[in-house]
Amino acid sequence: MSEVLVRCEAIAKSFGQGALTQRVIREATLALNAGELTLMMGPSGSGKSTFLAMLAGLMRPDQGRVEALGQDLWQLDDAAIDRFRLQHCGFVFQGFNLFAALTALENVVFPLQYGSLLGDEARRRAHAALEEVGLGERAHLRPVELSGGEKQRVAIARALVKQPELIFADEPTSALDSHNGSVVVDLLHRIARERGAMVLVVTHDPRLHQRADRLIELEDGQIKRDERIAQTEPALAGEQEHA
Amino acid sequence: MGKVSLARASLRYEWRRYLAAILAVTFAGLLIVVQVALLLGLLGSVSAVIDESGAQVWIGYRGTQSVDLGRGIAVSADLDARLHPAVRRVEGLYQGYGDWRRDDGVAVTAVINGIDARPDGLAYAHLLAPAQRALLEEPGAVLIDEADRDKLNAYIGAPVEINGKRARIAGFVHGVRAVGGVTVLMGQPTLRYVLQDLPDRNQDLTYLLLALAPGSDAAQVAAQLTRTDSGRRHSLWPADEFSLQSQLYWLFESGAGIGAGVASLLGLIVGAVITSQTLASAILASLKEFAAMRALGVSRQALRNIVLEQAFWIGACGLLLTALLSSGIGLLADWAQVPMLFPPWLLLGSTAIILAIALLSGLYALRPLYQADPATLLR
Numbered sequence: 256m257s258e259v260l261v262r263c264e265a266i267a268k269s270f271g272q273g274a275l276t277q278r279v280i281r282e283a284t285l286a287l288n289a290g291e292l293t294l295m296m297g298p299s300g301s302g303k304s305t306f307l308a309m310l311a312g313l314m315r316p317d318q319g320r321v322e323a324l325g326q327d328l329w330q331l332d333d334a335a336i337d338r339f340r341l342q343h344c345g346f347v348f349q350g351f352n353l354f355a356a357l358t359a360l361e362n363v364v365f366p367l368q369y370g371s372l373l374g375d376e377a378r379r380r381a382h383a384a385l386e387e388v389g390l391g392e393r394a395h396l397r398p399v400e401l402s403g404g405e406k407q408r409v410a411i412a413r414a415l416v417k418q419p420e421l422i423f424a425d426e427p428t429s430a431l432d433s434h435n436g437s438v439v440v441d442l443l444h445r446i447a448r449e450r451g452a453m454v455l456v457v458t459h460d461p462r463l464h465q466r467a468d469r470l471i472e473l474e475d476g477q478i479k480r481d482e483r484i485a486q487t488e489p490a491l492a493g494e495q496e497h498a
Numbered sequence: 499m500g501k502v503s504l505a506r507a508s509l510r511y512e513w514r515r516y517l518a519a520i521l522a523v524t525f526a527g528l529l530i531v532v533q534v535a536l537l538l539g540l541l542g543s544v545s546a547v548i549d550e551s552g553a554q555v556w557i558g559y560r561g562t563q564s565v566d567l568g569r570g571i572a573v574s575a576d577l578d579a580r581l582h583p584a585v586r587r588v589e590g591l592y593q594g595y596g597d598w599r600r601d602d603g604v605a606v607t608a609v610i611n612g613i614d615a616r617p618d619g620l621a622y623a624h625l626l627a628p629a630q631r632a633l634l635e636e637p638g639a640v641l642i643d644e645a646d647r648d649k650l651n652a653y654i655g656a657p658v659e660i661n662g663k664r665a666r667i668a669g670f671v672h673g674v675r676a677v678g679g680v681t682v683l684m685g686q687p688t689l690r691y692v693l694q695d696l697p698d699r700n701q702d703l704t705y706l707l708l709a710l711a712p713g714s715d716a717a718q719v720a721a722q723l724t725r726t727d728s729g730r731r732h733s734l735w736p737a738d739e740f741s742l743q744s745q746l747y748w749l750f751e752s753g754a755g756i757g758a759g760v761a762s763l764l765g766l767i768v769g770a771v772i773t774s775q776t777l778a779s780a781i782l783a784s785l786k787e788f789a790a791m792r793a794l795g796v797s798r799q800a801l802r803n804i805v806l807e808q809a810f811w812i813g814a815c816g817l818l819l820t821a822l823l824s825s826g827i828g829l830l831a832d833w834a835q836v837p838m839l840f841p842p843w844l845l846l847g848s849t850a851i852i853l854a855i856a857l858l859s860g861l862y863a864l865r866p867l868y869q870a871d872p873a874t875l876l877r
Binding site: 293339356 | 502604784790795796842873
């Protein structure tokens with residue numbers, strides 16, 4: 256069994272006040288491992304994204320604790336949580352959220368500049384990250400010149416360029432067709448395996464089912480199912496990445 | 499390879515979005531620079547007679563507020579001045595209105611400057627070349643400003659009538675154009691001739707111009723002379739003080755200063771509002787990208803600095819355009835002989851104001867940035 260990178264204990268979150276209070280997550284406990292891609296699925300409103308936000312240091316839980324890389328995340332002050340995300344977390348969102356004015360390469364370099372990497376080294380790393388997602392040749396293009404799948408791969412390059420231990424993806428495939436969707440998930444899967452990163456993907460896309468190491472199903476704010484998926488087709492996944 | 503600057507990249511890539519802000523800043527800057535330069539040119543033409551003359555102390559009618567509002571003083575006003583050990587030269591200057599008739603019979607009101615045209619004369623010492631002074635020694639000779647040439651149908655040698663006396667245009671000078679009428683320079687022979695029919699013969703002296711020994715303190719001499727008998731009946735000013743007083747009088751009494759001030763302020767407000775609206779809408783348009791940066795751990799302060807950098811570059815672009823357009827307007831004014839002054843303090847001051855306005859607009863535009871919450875990106 257591999258190392259646990261993120262662990263949460265009895266976290267809960269409610270929105271609204273008084274009679275309108277809606278309990279989105281009810282006392283959930285979970286441990287996520289290095290080197291694994293975990294899918295978190297569930298119907299709309301089941302609280303998947305809220306769950307991810309609390310694990311990733313984006314939204315403070317009402318109760319419970321989140322331990323990430325050995326740190327009690329929500330005991331840190333806001334600036335320290337920002338620093339934690341800067342150093343250790345990569346994010347991929349449904350909308351690709353690339354700056355229109357920057358080229359693919361610049362979009363990847365840009366957040367690096369706020370860390371410790373600067374200048375040529377940052378550009379070299381950004382180029383390597385774009386190579387890794389198969390966009391080395393298109394690094395000079397702006398988002399408007401890229402397809403949806405390519406944009407999402409740039410966003411993935413941006414998330415993984417700082418070599419984070421934790422990668423969070425929220426509906427990364429729902430704006431993509433099935434081919435591009437599977438390319439994106441296989442990419443995330445490979446990063447988990449090769450780098451030993453923890454990858455958590457929130458999705459309602461059942462097609463991704465086959466491509467993960469572990470499946471967590473959420474319903475009404477509670478974990479309903481948590482099971483490992485036997486991997487049968489890693490070689491195929493590897494081929495598709497370069498399709 | 500340099501740093502990736504989102505601020506500069508956005509300005510280049512989405513220049514249409516930012517153009518309105520840059521133009522707003524430009525016109526705000528232009529309003530300030532051009533109005534103040536025109537105002538300074540106007541005020542400078544009021545005090546030109548002081549600034550272009552070599553006197554360090556002026557004596558005039560008691561309580562005169564601006565040099566163009568002088569009244570006749572007694573010839574005896576110079577008595578105590580001549581006795582002061584520091585005074586090297588005392589010279590009379592006449593300033594008054596005269597009736598100028600063009601060769602086609604049209605009458606124009608002219609401001610007559612009757613000066614001591616001798617080579618070492620103080621009046622307009624910095625303006626007139628020795629040859630021009632020599633021209634004025636001839637009876638009937640007058641000089642006018644080049645800018646009034648068309649107004650007076652003037653040419654060299656043209657016969658004119660001043661207060662019903664024959665005179666002729668002996669030449670042209672630059673820089674004595676008056677705010678109101680036409681300025682005419684003449685020497686003592688011509689002056690006595692054109693004033694001879696005036697009812698009050700004692701009104702041919704308006705100011706006394708004093709040159710002091712080298713190293714004298716003009717303010718001190720003026721103060722000492724003020725305590726003498728003739729000094730008490732007149733006003734005395736060090737030249738630079740009288741120049742400033744005249745300019746301030748026009749600045750505040752004419753309404754020109756207040757008009758320019760209000761217009762500049764309006765320009766600044768419009769510029770600031772357009773700039774901050776442009777920046778705020780640019781932030782809103784990129785809100786999700788900013789939120790994604792927040793998720794990746796980029797601090798809010800760092801995002802704020804991006805907006806302020808954008809504001810700075812908008813200000814800098816506006817400044818560049820302001821400089822180009824101001825130079826163009828300055829050249830145009832020069833060609834049209836409209837006095838405009840661009841002293842260094844005006845250029846530095848308007849640079850500072852333009853950049854400050856741009857940065858303040860940036861600060862004001864930051865509000866939407868606080869909506870850049872990464873949680874909003876989650877579905």
